[in-house]
Amino acid sequence: xxxxxxxxxxxxxxxxxxxxxxxxxxxxxxxxxxxxxxxxxxxxxxxxxxxxxxxxxxxxxxxxxxxxxxxxxxxxxxxxxxxxxx
Numbered sequence: 001x002x003x004x005x006x007x008x009x010x011x012x013x014x015x016x017x018x019x020x021x022x023x024x025x026x027x028x029x030x031x032x033x034x035x036x037x038x039x040x041x042x043x044x045x046x047x048x049x050x051x052x053x054x055x056x057x058x059x060x061x062x063x064x065x066x067x068x069x070x071x072x073x074x075x076x077x078x079x080x081x082x083x084x085x086x
Contacts, residue, residue, distance in 0.1 A: 008077035016084035
């Protein structure tokens with residue numbers, strides 16, 4: 001379910017990403033993180049059996065460009081945000 005009222009937020013640091021690694025953090029419980037290419041193809045994903053407030057993402061050496069980060073929260077909310085990888 002999307003988050004039309006903006007109840008769920010998260011931060012991606014650093015953005016732009018320079019080494020294929022970044023952190024996703026939120027005040028809400030994160031149950032999954034997915035990185036998608038700009039055309040929606042999955043590039044990286046993880047599900048968490050125990051909800052997290054902060055998640056480290058290590059993608060290796062992805063191609064430079066714009067990607068989408070989709071975060072799913074235990075409260076059934078989902079938010080997508082753009083990141084830049086250099």
